Amino acid sequence: MDLNSIYSQLIMEHNRSGHNKKHLPNPDITEKGHNPSCGDDITLELKLNGDTIEDAAFTGVGCAISQASTSMMIDLIKGNTIEEALKLVEIFLGMIKKEVTNEEELEKLEDAIVLQNISNMPARVKCAVLAWHTLKEALSDV
Amino acid sequence: MDLNSIYSQLIMEHNRSGHNKKHLPNPDITEKGHNPSCGDDITLELKLNGDTIEDAAFTGVGCAISQASTSMMIDLIKGNTIEEALKLVEIFLGMIKKEVTNEEELEKLEDAIVLQNISNMPARVKCAVLAWHTLKEALSDV
Amino acid sequence: MTRINPEIIKKDFPIFNQDIHGRKLVYLDNGATTQKPLQVIEAMAGYNKIAHGNPHRGAHKLSVEATKAYNSSKETVRKFINAKSTEEIIFTRNTTESLNLIAYSYGREFINEGDEILLAISEHHSNILPWQRLAKERKAILKYMYLNAEGRIPLDEIKNKISEKTKLVSVGHMSNVLGTIHPVEEIIHHAHRVGAVVVVDGAQSAPHMKVDVQEMDADFFVFSGHKMLGPMGIGVLYGKKEILEKMSPFLLGGDMIEYVYEQEATFAPLPYRLEAGTQNVEGAVGIKAAMEYLEKIGLDKIEEHEKELTQYALDRMLSLPYIDIIGPKDLEMRGGLISFTIDGIHPHDIATILDSYGVAIRAGHHCTQPLMRFLDLHATSRISFYLYNTKDDVDQFIEGVKNVRKWFGYGS
């Protein structure tokens, strides 16, 4: 496992994650996500415009992986429709489970593709998927 | 372990045990003894004359060891007082636990001394002591 | 089908490298516990030498390796009995704990006053006592199916005893005294028609024949590692997912929770919810190695081999007039264990004297006192085979039996 390369990118992302870590003024959707075994705990806020995700942000505590994953997800989905965002969630979760391997599909995940080999750190998989499950939950309520 | 020598003597005793295996006409004491883990099950009958054990006999099912041990015990205690019989029980149980090792004491057990090394067959110790515990129980009620 | 060669298999089992009282070991007590091949012993030692850690949630390599080992064992068990998913596989300590778990976590919730729990009279104590306690607690009724003279449960008995009131049937797949293989498919079929749940005690079957829990349609299926070349201290509880999901936890503690507050807690999903505290990873590694060993040889071949030995032993034993076989005298629906009595000699004496000839058998009530009472016996002697037994073992056993008779002064 090239831990160094995955992890150092994630930490970079994490350290930059500040720009997405905040409250939105008037979120349309607020969804909490928990990871009981780690104690990770995030709150996702979404601002919709029709069925487009106009803005998104998060608050909460968690490790570099969950924070970076959340932040990358937010960068990715901003400006997408709900349908597109849900599709991206499926690609991401598929990538983690090694079910989606098609390069072209994976490239749609942009930076988040760095998490492709997180299954080499099985204890950390849950950290990587927390935000994505939370988003799915949030959007399935719409 | 010289199984052959202990066991063949026990089996001889067992095969001869018929003379003690019967009902007494009017027993003063009838005591049942069980060994749940083997399914052994004996009934001891005692005829007293004052505090002397005038006659004794047994019925029931069990392995050669328990039957032989019972029969040897009966031969031994017949004609003894209750006190003497209880003393013999203590010597016997002491011998089995290797707490009584004094030759002179042990010789009081007569034939039953053959059971001295039964602890080399740990699964069978309970068979050897069943009758003696039953006798103790019977006499402690008097 | 090529036969298995038990002489070659025996070489994998270090236990046979020793003499017992100066004679070669003839091990015929496989119904009680089985011996381990080097492959199992070394798998466990290997785990302890290079990969041991506390699984789950540990971020370091040893913990990750231990988690992998544990999960991969679950997958092996799943395949071994063809369960749908590893969520349906719960590791316990042994068959006994598996049965207690069901009685506690399923029984206390779903058995109510007046409901009937049905067993066969041939059950092992481990498959009787938990239901006795449950019946008492829930004011339910405990009933038994009785056997015919051949030691089988007649179809009529099944039909008569299963009624609308029956809520749970728990039955041994193969009797550890009679060797009978009970018609679990029939029982399950009739039980399901009235909506009852069926527990199959596979302690004596899973080690010796191919089990497919989906085909059998058992709701629960339980067995022990130590009776199938695996280690002691690990057993299996299979349950259908939809049923396990309805059950409350059994043991409570670390690793089976989600959130814990001072006064209450929420529980993790299956299978973790039913596994509390640090799990026996070494045991899981051992049972996996055991199943792999069995599958490499082939359960069909093992069954075939045992049938052959059983036929051979039955033939030899039936030719001795002083031996009584307790259980079916033919091969139909029976496994590789034979209970017997010898005229005039107590089973414990038989076992002790055979031991002096290096022949290990079991004698007693075999944890089936109600069956013994039903058969009007105090005890039996029992031989039970496995893949490493040979015809020569049977011959030595028969020689031994003849000697036992001589010791007691009988002509042979």
Add this chain to the structure above:
Amino acid sequence: MTRINPEIIKKDFPIFNQDIHGRKLVYLDNGATTQKPLQVIEAMAGYNKIAHGNPHRGAHKLSVEATKAYNSSKETVRKFINAKSTEEIIFTRNTTESLNLIAYSYGREFINEGDEILLAISEHHSNILPWQRLAKERKAILKYMYLNAEGRIPLDEIKNKISEKTKLVSVGHMSNVLGTIHPVEEIIHHAHRVGAVVVVDGAQSAPHMKVDVQEMDADFFVFSGHKMLGPMGIGVLYGKKEILEKMSPFLLGGDMIEYVYEQEATFAPLPYRLEAGTQNVEGAVGIKAAMEYLEKIGLDKIEEHEKELTQYALDRMLSLPYIDIIGPKDLEMRGGLISFTIDGIHPHDIATILDSYGVAIRAGHHCTQPLMRFLDLHATSRISFYLYNTKDDVDQFIEGVKNVRKWFGYGS
């Protein structure tokens, strides 16, 4: 007192013969589970190679040997904690099962409506959940003793919380998060004055210091084999004989009965009554070998060694301003484990990155969510020592921590 030499001890542990991610293994997760010396691995393999049988009642040599091995292990455990008799030693699967057994077999019988059960807020989930369930079932009240800023239970808290209503106190001897050794003698003294029974969770203490259950006067004392160089899948429940004798059985099944009838059963005497089904003889052999190994080295020396390492580690850690120690900062009444946090870096990231340097530590809530909530923390990182750890291990850990900081872009 001559010191122990961990470098020599390490040679007994095969796990240290490997590289982790190209570096030597620094194993600092002993609070979760410990590694095994060759002596333990070989004792178990040896048992499986020459003496394995199903113990109890078996008349053949292998069964007799297995029974001897099992009983002799009980005697070793008895001596190890100085119990009065082996009847007071029950083998379980782990600490978790031991605690569940007490809650079930003692609790359900002797805890009644309105009674109080008292724990410390620092308990492991395994010492919380069984009491939550019991309290709910019996309508009893579950109370907690809280800790002061140093992570200790103040004497006043003990006196205030123990009242005439208190019927059972269950307390961890040593906290698996704070390292605090709780004043169990004080607690027992006060609890006994009001007639309450005290359970001591020794999972973290028995492996690391001499325990004398008679001197301590604990009513129950429980621990796990796998945290003291022994195998997984075996744990110990000590109970005072007069208390165990009043308890009803927990698991029901083979080997713990006297007579079984269709509708009821009578039970065997102690300790068998509390041990159902085929016991884990290999596990018993393993825990015996582990205790013998520990005693040969000497628990007093092990404790001394861990104290030295802890002092050394505390000194080094306290010198780094970005590390916060969670728990006592001096050696008084504390054992060899240290929880900490690092400014700006999540415990899980610390553990993962340290792993890449070969340093195995644990991070998370350590199965103590109520304590975490009490401390207002989500998680901590934890290092925990044992006899094979060295100052060099501490140095590597500290180097690792500095690197973790660098990875996150902090100056060191």
